[in-house]
Amino acid sequence: MNEVTKSKDVALIEVLDKVLDKGAVVAGDIVISVADVDLIYIGLKVLLSSVETMERLRGAPMSGGREEPT
Amino acid sequence: MNVAEKSLIYLYCVTKAKPDCSDFEETGIKVYPIYFQGTYAILSRVSPEEFSEENLKKNLANMEWVEKNIRQHEKVIEEIMKDITVIPFKFGTIFKTEEGVENLLKENNLKFKNVITDLEGKEEWGLKVYCDSEKLNDSLKKEDERVQGIEKEITSSGKGKAYFLKKKKSELIKNVRNEKISEYTQDSFERIKRACLEAKINKMLPKEVTEKKESMVLNAVFLINAKRIKEFENILAYLKTKYTNKGLIFDCTGPWPPYNFCNLSEKGKVQNE
Numbered sequence: 001m002n003e004v005t006k007s008k009d010v011a012l013i014e015v016l017d018k019v020l021d022k023g024a025v026v027a028g029d030i031v032i033s034v035a036d037v038d039l040i041y042i043g044l045k046v047l048l049s050s051v052e053t054m055e056r057l058r059g060a061p062m063s064g065g066r067e068e069p070t
Numbered sequence: 071m072n073v074a075e076k077s078l079i080y081l082y083c084v085t086k087a088k089p090d091c092s093d094f095e096e097t098g099i100k101v102y103p104i105y106f107q108g109t110y111a112i113l114s115r116v117s118p119e120e121f122s123e124e125n126l127k128k129n130l131a132n133m134e135w136v137e138k139n140i141r142q143h144e145k146v147i148e149e150i151m152k153d154i155t156v157i158p159f160k161f162g163t164i165f166k167t168e169e170g171v172e173n174l175l176k177e178n179n180l181k182f183k184n185v186i187t188d189l190e191g192k193e194e195w196g197l198k199v200y201c202d203s204e205k206l207n208d209s210l211k212k213e214d215e216r217v218q219g220i221e222k223e224i225t226s227s228g229k230g231k232a233y234f235l236k237k238k239k240s241e242l243i244k245n246v247r248n249e250k251i252s253e254y255t256q257d258s259f260e261r262i263k264r265a266c267l268e269a270k271i272n273k274m275l276p277k278e279v280t281e282k283k284e285s286m287v288l289n290a291v292f293l294i295n296a297k298r299i300k301e302f303e304n305i306l307a308y309l310k311t312k313y314t315n316k317g318l319i320f321d322c323t324g325p326w327p328p329y330n331f332c333n334l335s336e337k338g339k340v341q342n343e
Contacts, residue, residue: 023160
């Protein structure tokens with residue numbers, strides 16, 4: 001299978017994109033909030049202007065390819 | 071650290087079939103199931119030093135800690151799902167007692183069973199598409215009549231007019247590029263979707279997070295019948311052939327635990343109606 005990557009070798013961002021934002025959510029005694037997830041994304045790139053990034057992360061369009069690549 | 075100190079319970083996934091938890095010994099994590107009426111919760115003990123509400127928040131700011139634990143979460147679920155269907159839970163779903171987990175299994179018994187039955191024989195795959203703007207620009211200059219037209223006009227114009235036409239051209243390329251990206255990604259998504267049971271588009275991630283020089287133009291996930299993976303791969307190969315010289319880069323990963331396709335509230339509603 002050279003068309004695809006085995007998930008074990010994938011970049012951290014791939015795992016984060018699944019494990020943090022998705023997955024079944026139930027009322028555990030302790031759960032990670034949306035704000036906590038933002039915190040992790042900020043942690044990924046502490047140097048960047050995080051407000052803008054957060055807006056882009058949270059507010060990116062739901063249909064693909066409308067935004068101009070920068 | 072002894073077991074007594076690990077007073078919190080971490081939930082990885084829920085299954086219907088009995089999981090084999092023996093494979094985790096080498097990793098040092100003790101993974102174990104608890105059972106309630108046809109469902110298993112796959113758990114491990116964790117320490118409040120790492121996972122209490124307060125400490126968890128602190129640790130989330132530590133990327134090394136996050137990476138280690140996120141990968142561990144994924145690894146445990148992947149190991150379990152080699153043999154059986156799972157409902158993967160979100161990272162950091164913690165219970166204070168095993169009774170708490172038992173109650174979860176009790177209260178959601180039918181829902182969990184239905185969701186798992188629904189997911190049997192299906193795989194989640196992810197597709198992230200990136201765009202190399204320069205390559206796309208080059209292909210537009212070669213293929214797009216509007217871009218070619220204005221280029222012709224520039225060469226046959228005097229200095230002053232050419233200056234304004236060049237400005238117009240860069241604006242035109244920008245618009246055409248957006249239009250083409252939209253067209254290409256939609257075509258890609260729709261074609262793959264035909265081989266899938268479910269398909270979703272997720273939010274795109276900025277370059278700062280992806281650490282790629284190309285912009286993400288599509289972030290999609292698919293739920294596929296395991297028997298139709300070959301078909302999925304063929305479509306992907308076709309799309310690569312079609313769009314690589316237009317600047318698109320296809321990055322496909324899987325099979326993943328069905329993180330994007332185990333919406334408990336959605337499925338619960340359907341079952342209750």
